[in-house]
Structure formats: C-alpha cells, structure tokens
Amino acid sequence: MSELRPADNGFLRQLRALLPEAAFQADPAAFLTEPRGRWQGRGHVVSPATTQEVSVLLRACFDAQVPVVPYGGGTGLVGGQIAEDITPVILSLHRMAQVRAVFAEENVIEVDAGIILADVQAVAEAADRLFPLSLASEGSARIGGLLATNAGGLNVIRYGNARAQCLGLEVVLADGTIWNGMSRLRKDNTGYDLRDLMIGSEGTLGVITGASLRLMPRPGDEATALFVVTDPAAAVRLLARAGEQIGEAVTAFELIHRQGLAFLAEAGIAHHAPFARPPEWMVLIKVGLSAGQSAQAALEQLFEGALDLVSDGVIAQSQQQAQDLWAIRELIPEANRKIGSISSHDISLPISAIPDFIAKAPCEIGKIGPFRINCFGHLGDGNLHYNVFPPQGSSRDTYLAEREAVKTTVHDLVHSFGGSVSAEHGIGRLKVADLECYGDPAKLTMMRAIKTALDPRGILNPGAVLRHHGDHG
Amino acid sequence: MSELRPADNGFLRQLRALLPEAAFQADPAAFLTEPRGRWQGRGHVVSPATTQEVSVLLRACFDAQVPVVPYGGGTGLVGGQIAEDITPVILSLHRMAQVRAVFAEENVIEVDAGIILADVQAVAEAADRLFPLSLASEGSARIGGLLATNAGGLNVIRYGNARAQCLGLEVVLADGTIWNGMSRLRKDNTGYDLRDLMIGSEGTLGVITGASLRLMPRPGDEATALFVVTDPAAAVRLLARAGEQIGEAVTAFELIHRQGLAFLAEAGIAHHAPFARPPEWMVLIKVGLSAGQSAQAALEQLFEGALDLVSDGVIAQSQQQAQDLWAIRELIPEANRKIGSISSHDISLPISAIPDFIAKAPCEIGKIGPFRINCFGHLGDGNLHYNVFPPQGSSRDTYLAEREAVKTTVHDLVHSFGGSVSAEHGIGRLKVADLECYGDPAKLTMMRAIKTALDPRGILNPGAVLRHHGDHG
Known part of the structure; x- marks a missing residue:
C-alpha cells in the first residue's frame, strides 16, 4: 500500500463536481466523536443518496488515494468509525435508509x-x-x-x-x-x-x-424467569439442561452477579429487587414457544427438574413482572457507567471453561489492586462482559495507571482458555494491538493478503482491524 | 499463477523421503472415479496421518509447484475431486478420522x-x-x-x-x-x-x-406428514403458515410431484403408495418438538387450519408409517437414476418465485422436446432438484444432443428469477462455465483476487471453482 492523501479542499471541490449538493449537508460535529468519548476524529462527511453515488465517491477516492471511513450509526465501541491520523472522507449512509x-x-x-x-x-x-x-x-x-x-x-x-x-x-x-x-x-x-x-x-x-x-x-408465547444458581458451574449445567428440555426455544440466557445489583443500589438506579437478600449468582432466562404452548410451564418444569443447581427463583407471572426482571439486566450497564470502570472487557470463552475463568480471574486481578468486579452477560453464547472497578469510595482516575495491567491480565487469561478478547464489539482501532498479540499468525497473514487483494491502495477505513502500512504504532 | 508441474516419479521419491511409508498405501483406483462416472481422473494418492504431515506434503508441493487435489469421501457430484488435465497429488484425509x-x-x-x-x-x-x-x-x-x-x-x-x-x-x-x-x-x-x-x-x-x-x-418428539397441496403456490403458503404456527421446529419441508411416484412404479421400486390416486403435488413435513410437547398434534393443527391449501393428507401414526412416508422421498433419486435423466439441476430460487418458475419451466423445456420433468426437493430452502427425462419408452441416449439446450434453458430461467444454478452441490469442475456465465462480475474479480492472495502458485485444486490460469476451456 502506498501513501494516502488527506481529503483536502482541492479534493472536496472535485467531489462537489461529481455529486449532488445534498451529499454535503451533514453537520460534521456529530460524526467526530464516539459513545465513550475516547477519540476525537477528523474528516469531511459525504452522504450519498444512492448506491451509484457511493460508487462515484469511492472511485474518486480510489483515484486520488484518499481514505474513506464508512459510517453507520456511530455506535461502535472500539473506534472503528473514528480516524485520528489523517483527514478522510467520512462516508455516511444515513441518507440511504429505505x-x-x-x-x-x-x-x-x-x-x-x-x-x-x-x-x-x-x-x-x-x-x-x-x-x-x-x-x-x-x-x-x-x-x-x-x-x-x-x-x-x-x-x-x-x-x-x-x-x-x-x-x-x-x-x-x-x-x-x-x-x-x-x-x-x-x-x-x-x-x-x-x-x-x-x-x-x-x-x-x-x-x-x-x-x-x-x-x-414471532414466538407466540414468551416467558421470563430469574433463577438463583449455586455457582457459575451450576449456571453452565443449567444452560445445557435448558437446551435438553426446551431445545432451541431458549431466547436468552444471561448471567448476573450480586455486584450488578449492588451497583444499581450504589448508583441510585430504581429497580424492583427480585430477592430480599441478593444472591451471588443469578441467570435470567427467556423462552419463546409457538402459540398454544406454554413458555411459563416450560420454565416451571426446568426449575423443578433443576433443584440440584437452582436454590431459588422467580418466574414472571405477568408482562410487567417480566419487564421488571429484564430491567435489572438492562440497567446494569448504566450503573457500571455511573460507577466508572477501570477497564471493561467484551470477552468470550468456551462455555465449559467459564467457571474456571470466573474462579481464576479475580485472583490475578487482586494482585494488581483491591478492585471490584462486575461479571455479567450472555452466558448462553459464552460471552461475558467482565468489568473491573475501583474499590468503593475511590474513583477510577486513581487507578488509571493500572488499567493496562488489568486489561492485559484479563486478556492473557482469556487467551489461555482459548477465548476471544472481542466477542461482539470487533477490533476497530482500539484492539488492533490485541489482534496482533493474540491472533494466530497464519490468520493475520491471510487477513493482510486479503486486504491487499481487495483494497490494494488501502483507502478503506485505514488503521481499523489491521495496522495501516504507513503506521508505526 | 505460473506453470504447474505434474507429480512425476522424481517428485514422488522426494515425498517418500519426507513422509512415512504408511502415507503411500492407498489403492489409487478408488480415487480416480466419481459417483456419476462422468470423469476419469489421474493422480497419486498420498494419505497423511497428522496435520503436521499434511503441512510437510503441502510445503513440498508448493516448492515444486505440483498441484494438490484434497480428497474427502469422494461423493461430490460436480467433479471437484477429479483432476483430468495434469497429474496431481491426491491428498486423501481418510487416515485422519478421529x-x-x-x-x-x-x-x-x-x-x-x-x-x-x-x-x-x-x-x-x-x-x-x-x-x-x-x-x-x-x-x-x-x-x-x-x-x-x-x-x-x-x-x-x-x-x-x-x-x-x-x-x-x-x-x-x-x-x-x-x-x-x-x-x-x-x-x-x-x-x-x-x-x-x-x-x-x-x-x-x-x-x-x-x-x-x-x-x-435432540428433539424429544417428532412427527411426519404428507399433505396434498392444490399447487406449488399453496405449498409455499403452507410453508409460511407452518413457520407461523410451529416456528423453527419445522425440520424438513419437501416438495414431491406425481412424476416421482410414477417413476417409482416405472422403475419397479417397492414402496407404500400413500394415496389411492396419486395427487399432483405433495409436501412431506417433519416437525421436531421438545419432549412433553406433541409434534403430531402440531401437524394436525396445521392441517386443520390449512384446508384452503391442503386437500388431503396422511399424518404418520407410528414410527413405521413415518419411515414409509420418508422412503418415498428417499427412493425418488434412485428411481431417477434408473429412468435416466437427460439433464439434472440442483437449483435454488427465492421461495416466492418457485410457483412461477414451476409454471414457466415446462413451457420452455417443451420447446426443445417432449420431455418428462421430475421436480422435487427441499422447498423449505427454496432448493429444487429439477430433473428432465426422455419420454416414456425412450432412452436418454436419444436426447444427448439436447442436454446442453435443456441445461441452458433451465439455468437461464433460474438466473432470471434471481436463483442459483448450484444450490448445494457446489461448482467443482462441472459448473465453472456456469459460474463465469451467471456470476456477478465483481464477485468473480474478488474471487480471483482472493485465490491469488491465498494460493499464489495456484497449486490447490487447480481448475475447480475458478479456471486455472493456464487453462483454455
């Protein structure tokens, strides 16, 4: 890949001759930050209205070797939509929404x-x-x-x-x-x-x-339950049993730790406490069956057959109760933001390795500092959101120096279990070094070969996923 | 890609120095034909016992620019496992079966x-x-x-x-x-x-x-039914209704035409005739629910609610009855082989285009000759096996000259409906020209770029999927 050129005024004049004026009306400010506020990007927004206009735009960028950052809703959490080093065309698709x-x-x-x-x-x-x-x-x-x-x-x-x-x-x-x-x-x-x-x-x-x-x-009959499990190993066994009994109709299987409930209280977020005394580990299960079958009965049966794994539970008896249970899960990320994590991790693991990981990780992290951990997420997919917080009363800013050590500790452990350091968020620009560190070398070689084959001038989102040729990071 | 070299005796001596003797024990004859007997291949079989041995073998082939045909069970129907033009190493995986x-x-x-x-x-x-x-x-x-x-x-x-x-x-x-x-x-x-x-x-x-x-x-309760539908459009509507009522628990949804039953009789293949007078169009449906639910009841309900689409039906009341119904579907390919098709097609279509295709195709084919058509297959996936046969009493050999015209007619029509000329069999060597003819040009360009990026010397199964650089076909 050769040198890229910034989208300068001369190039923009060229684009204005090629595309309708309506493609240049977007307010750039909205496109230069991202949800976590970590990056401040740069670039000129162009928003074509048709596939043909996208084609014309890319052809011009290709000829001039100007980088292009494709832009959707801007909600990515790993900086895939934000270029910092060179001024690109930000290609927003928001006018193509039919x-x-x-x-x-x-x-x-x-x-x-x-x-x-x-x-x-x-x-x-x-x-x-x-x-x-x-x-x-x-x-x-x-x-x-x-x-x-x-x-x-x-x-x-x-x-x-x-x-x-x-x-x-x-x-x-x-x-x-x-x-x-x-x-x-x-x-x-x-x-x-x-x-x-x-x-x-x-x-x-x-x-x-x-x-x-x-x-x-659309499932005709849905039901939700929150079960108290004795430990993560019981949660994994309950997941297998749910599959055996209910088949593919298990729509969600979320792990919740007591720390999540404590954070809701600490952050002053109103919610219906499901149990008088918060248990340590819970799973939130949703089942969707076709009309005429009873999802609630399926959850009752699961509970009754799992008394070796489950010590308590609530099966929602109404739409409102189900919503209250889901609110707990959905409010935890907000509580996390209010408490302020030192480091957050979107990891996945082989499902049967999860209990071991959950047992080991706090020991390793404890060697770095007296941190609190909120471990929750999509257990059914082996995907945990594993977030590390300062001790109560301390601010995350006190521990900024430890962030890298915490991250490396978690990622090393995940990698040793055959897990992934990005389960659902992607690589973006945040995790390029992680991919280089943990990715199989043959995989990286293939990826670079494919990138060169399909984008020989390196204009498409340079610096995301793979380091750009000119970068020295 | 540069010129390939055949796996000659000198190269085989080289391989014998690199790999254990056990890798050279396979009887080559079994690897040089394919199920339909269309091709007679060539090559020397090498069967490594470990991934490491596969690596050593490929490295040697790469260095010497000797082609390699990877070989599994040899059951492919499009010649992907058979090289005719140059003598390759046939890399059989049969000793790696743990x-x-x-x-x-x-x-x-x-x-x-x-x-x-x-x-x-x-x-x-x-x-x-x-x-x-x-x-x-x-x-x-x-x-x-x-x-x-x-x-x-x-x-x-x-x-x-x-x-x-x-x-x-x-x-x-x-x-x-x-x-x-x-x-x-x-x-x-x-x-x-x-x-x-x-x-x-x-x-x-x-x-x-x-x-x-x-x-x-494993589904805990399964049931099978054969429903008579008024026409292909009713079959497509029944498929949608089955999804609405039974959700993802529909395990199979197969279309059968009267011609299939007639071929069973003509070929003298014993089977239980499901209806006294063979109806024109039938669908064979299998439902699998979790234990404690009744798949049979789900099929009864589907039937009762579909009297606008379904005119008759059999719901299997026993394992044996279900097997008898499935035998009909599974024996049809054997009957087809005995009758002998002029041309067989593994096509897929957007599901809602299937009735139109089934209406139009016989008219087009009828212009070529007085042929019989057996149209059956995986309607639930939009995948039809659309096979064209000589008139009763004639042999396929009489119509070999028409094969190409029949194939082109079917494929052109499939393509005009946005369908695929290879739904599940792949391209192999048989359909390379079809891919070039019907494939999106940008797709072909990308495929060639990726092939060159990952296999720069073109040694992997040359001539399959994409024409080899040296080929002039």
Whole structure:
C-alpha cells in the first residue's frame, strides 16, 4: 500500500463536481466523536443518496488515494468509525435508509444499509414477523454498521449474531465497483462466501450499501424467569439442561452477579429487587414457544427438574413482572457507567471453561489492586462482559495507571482458555494491538493478503482491524 | 499463477523421503472415479496421518509447484475431486478420522477432517446430542469435504447447511502453514471471517484438517406428514403458515410431484403408495418438538387450519408409517437414476418465485422436446432438484444432443428469477462455465483476487471453482 492523501479542499471541490449538493449537508460535529468519548476524529462527511453515488465517491477516492471511513450509526465501541491520523472522507449512509422490499411469505426483507435497526424491527413486526437482532443501541445503530461489525446482542443464543440474519449484500468495492450480492436465497453454493467475508470486516474491504435480511416467525408465547444458581458451574449445567428440555426455544440466557445489583443500589438506579437478600449468582432466562404452548410451564418444569443447581427463583407471572426482571439486566450497564470502570472487557470463552475463568480471574486481578468486579452477560453464547472497578469510595482516575495491567491480565487469561478478547464489539482501532498479540499468525497473514487483494491502495477505513502500512504504532 | 508441474516419479521419491511409508498405501483406483462416472481422473494418492504431515506434503508441493487435489469421501457430484488435465497429488484425509474431543455440556465436538459424517452423528447421539447435517451419502462423505463444499441435505430449513454447523477450523494453507482456527466459541469478532471463506471454497484456498462442530439438542418428539397441496403456490403458503404456527421446529419441508411416484412404479421400486390416486403435488413435513410437547398434534393443527391449501393428507401414526412416508422421498433419486435423466439441476430460487418458475419451466423445456420433468426437493430452502427425462419408452441416449439446450434453458430461467444454478452441490469442475456465465462480475474479480492472495502458485485444486490460469476451456 502506498501513501494516502488527506481529503483536502482541492479534493472536496472535485467531489462537489461529481455529486449532488445534498451529499454535503451533514453537520460534521456529530460524526467526530464516539459513545465513550475516547477519540476525537477528523474528516469531511459525504452522504450519498444512492448506491451509484457511493460508487462515484469511492472511485474518486480510489483515484486520488484518499481514505474513506464508512459510517453507520456511530455506535461502535472500539473506534472503528473514528480516524485520528489523517483527514478522510467520512462516508455516511444515513441518507440511504429505505426498505427496498418486504417478502413476508418467504421471510425476507431487503433494505438500504443506512436504515436504523429499530425501523427494521418495526417493519418486520408489521408483517407479523420478527427481525431478531436486538441490542442496546438499536434506536440509532444502522444495518450496514451492524453487519460490518457482525453485531451480537441479546438473542444470539437462539438466532445467531448479525451474520446469521443476512442472506445477501450489496457492496461497493474500493475502486467503486458495485458487487450485487442481494440474494434472497437460503442455499447458494456458487463460489467463495464473500458475504461473510464482508460481514465483520468493519468497512476495511468494502462499503455495504444494501442487505437482504432473514426474518423469523414471532414466538407466540414468551416467558421470563430469574433463577438463583449455586455457582457459575451450576449456571453452565443449567444452560445445557435448558437446551435438553426446551431445545432451541431458549431466547436468552444471561448471567448476573450480586455486584450488578449492588451497583444499581450504589448508583441510585430504581429497580424492583427480585430477592430480599441478593444472591451471588443469578441467570435470567427467556423462552419463546409457538402459540398454544406454554413458555411459563416450560420454565416451571426446568426449575423443578433443576433443584440440584437452582436454590431459588422467580418466574414472571405477568408482562410487567417480566419487564421488571429484564430491567435489572438492562440497567446494569448504566450503573457500571455511573460507577466508572477501570477497564471493561467484551470477552468470550468456551462455555465449559467459564467457571474456571470466573474462579481464576479475580485472583490475578487482586494482585494488581483491591478492585471490584462486575461479571455479567450472555452466558448462553459464552460471552461475558467482565468489568473491573475501583474499590468503593475511590474513583477510577486513581487507578488509571493500572488499567493496562488489568486489561492485559484479563486478556492473557482469556487467551489461555482459548477465548476471544472481542466477542461482539470487533477490533476497530482500539484492539488492533490485541489482534496482533493474540491472533494466530497464519490468520493475520491471510487477513493482510486479503486486504491487499481487495483494497490494494488501502483507502478503506485505514488503521481499523489491521495496522495501516504507513503506521508505526 | 505460473506453470504447474505434474507429480512425476522424481517428485514422488522426494515425498517418500519426507513422509512415512504408511502415507503411500492407498489403492489409487478408488480415487480416480466419481459417483456419476462422468470423469476419469489421474493422480497419486498420498494419505497423511497428522496435520503436521499434511503441512510437510503441502510445503513440498508448493516448492515444486505440483498441484494438490484434497480428497474427502469422494461423493461430490460436480467433479471437484477429479483432476483430468495434469497429474496431481491426491491428498486423501481418510487416515485422519478421529474424534479429538467431545464437550457435550457446551454442545461442541472437535474432529479430524477425515471422519465420516455418520460417525459424527453416532458420537453425537451417544452424548445425547444431535449433529443435524444429514444427506444421502452420509455413510461415506467426510467432514472435511462436507465443509469444503458447504453441503446441504435434509434438515437445512431448521439447522442450516454445513457452514452453520461449524464453529472453527484447522486448515493447512498452500505453502504448508497451519492455521489453527479450532475455536469452540459462539462469538468471536476478532478479524475477518476466514472460517466461512474456507467453507465452500472446495479445496482451492486451503486443506481443512480439523473442525470444531456445533451439536444441537435432540428433539424429544417428532412427527411426519404428507399433505396434498392444490399447487406449488399453496405449498409455499403452507410453508409460511407452518413457520407461523410451529416456528423453527419445522425440520424438513419437501416438495414431491406425481412424476416421482410414477417413476417409482416405472422403475419397479417397492414402496407404500400413500394415496389411492396419486395427487399432483405433495409436501412431506417433519416437525421436531421438545419432549412433553406433541409434534403430531402440531401437524394436525396445521392441517386443520390449512384446508384452503391442503386437500388431503396422511399424518404418520407410528414410527413405521413415518419411515414409509420418508422412503418415498428417499427412493425418488434412485428411481431417477434408473429412468435416466437427460439433464439434472440442483437449483435454488427465492421461495416466492418457485410457483412461477414451476409454471414457466415446462413451457420452455417443451420447446426443445417432449420431455418428462421430475421436480422435487427441499422447498423449505427454496432448493429444487429439477430433473428432465426422455419420454416414456425412450432412452436418454436419444436426447444427448439436447442436454446442453435443456441445461441452458433451465439455468437461464433460474438466473432470471434471481436463483442459483448450484444450490448445494457446489461448482467443482462441472459448473465453472456456469459460474463465469451467471456470476456477478465483481464477485468473480474478488474471487480471483482472493485465490491469488491465498494460493499464489495456484497449486490447490487447480481448475475447480475458478479456471486455472493456464487453462483454455
């Protein structure tokens, strides 16, 4: 890859001659920060209205060797949407936000990449279908970004991550070529799986402009329970038993630790305490069956057959009770933000290694300092959010010097168990060094070869996922 | 890619110095034909016993620029396992057929790539789990080949194709580098999705030596029904309704045409006729629910609510009855072979386009000749096996001259509906020209760039999927 050139005024004048004025109206300020406020980016926002305009824009950037940062809803947590070193074109898809077609009978919806996730969910619901991807930022995250980062969320145990929801893609390549892969097919073995290569490549191999998405039947009867488990090993066994008894109808299986409830109290966040005395480990389970079956009965049966693993439990008897239970899980991240973590980790582990990891990690972290740990998350996917906090009464700022040691300790341990240091958030710019450190060398060699093959001038999101050739970090 | 060299005696002497004698014991004859008897291949069989030996072998081939054809069970139907033009090393995985580990609690099994599918199914069953991949050749097809071709089969509507069953891979690359991607993780967003790139690449990007596979809960209660539908449009509507009522528990949804029953009779294949007068269109449905629920009741309910679509039906009242119904579906390919098709097509279509396709295709084919059509297959996946036969009393040999016209007519029509000319069999060597003809040009350009990036000397299965650089076909 050769040297990139910044998007300077001369280049912008060139773009204005190629694209309608409407593509240059966005307020740049909104595109230069990210949710955690860690980075301050730079760049000029261009927002095309059609795939053809995206193609024209990329062709111009390719010819001039100007970097392009594809931009969805801006909700990424690893800096994939923020360039700091060189002034890029920020290619926002927000003006491409239409539903292209709904095929309810075949469970397919075709959309522009700039459509917001909540809007896809709503269109699916109007067609009596479910678009199962669901996560905290669903009100602002856009499909293109969700696919580019292979987003996860709450329902992955049942429905898979963003990758599993996608049947086809339309992608504009580095040189402006449009790949029309907007397939509605369930089976198509004609050549390499470029769809899945693009999904999760974080805008470094192409710009997703459209997607053909899979819809699912809506479960007719849902129920939620919060079970007290004796320890994480019991939680893992309960997960296996839930699968044996309830099959694929387990929609969510979330681990909650007492620390999460304590943080809710400490942060003054109102919630319904589910138990008089907060137990140490809980799992929040959601089951969705088809109409005419009883999800509540399935949870009761699970409870009754699991008295060796479960010491107490609440099965929601109403929609309101279910919402109250879910509120606990959904408010924990807010409590975490208010307490202020020293270091947060989005990790995954082989599911049967989770009890060992949860036993060992606090010992290792305890050697660095007297920290508090809030360990919670998507146990059903082996995905934990493992966050480390200062002791009560101290501020995170006191321990900034320990952040790197904490992070390395957690990541080393995860790696030793065969886990991943980025389960659902991606690499972005934050974890490039982690990928280099923990990634299989053959994998990194292949990734670099593919990057060079598909983006020979290195203009697509340079510095994300892989270090840019010119970088010395 | 530069010129390849055949695996001559000098090169074989070199290999014998590098690998144990046991790697050179296989009878080559078994590796030089394929199920349909269309090709007669060439090559020298080498069968390593370890990943390390595969690496040594590939390194030697890379250095000498000798082609390698990776070989699983040899059951592929598109010639992916057969080289005709140059003498390659046939790299058979049959001596690497061990189960490496079973993690029943986390629903994972790790295996060598040479293990036979039926053996994986048996190990899963012994652990009270299901490995859902199931197809006619499961007694001889090997996991490495099934993944390399992204095999489909009967249960795809519920469980997905081979791709969906795989969590991680171990792959030896063209130059002998071993990529250890044997992950047991459900979520891992650290870099490009090389796993799915390897899956379906038909041995042209790397040699799969190991796989980490996902197991599923075993359904506790299963039931099968054969419903008579008024026409293909009713079948598609019934499929949607089955999803709405029964959710993801629909395990199979197969279309059968009267011609299939007629062929069973014509070929003298014994079976239980399900209806006194064979109806024109039928769907065979299998439902699997968890224990304690009634799959039979679910099918009865589906039938009762679908009297606008369904005119008659049999719901199996016993295991034996269910087997009899399934035998009809499973014997049809045998009947087809006995009758002898002029041209067979493994196609997929957007599901809602299927009625139109089924209406139009016979008109187009009728212009070529007075042929009989047996259209059946995995309607739930939009995947039809669309086979064209001579008129009764004539032999296929009479119509060999029409084969190409029939094939082109079917494929052109499939393509015009946004369908695929290879739903589950892959490209191999048989459909290279089809991929060039119907594939999106940007897709082909990307595929070639990736091939060159990962296999710069073009030694891996040359001529499969993509034309080899030196080929002029």
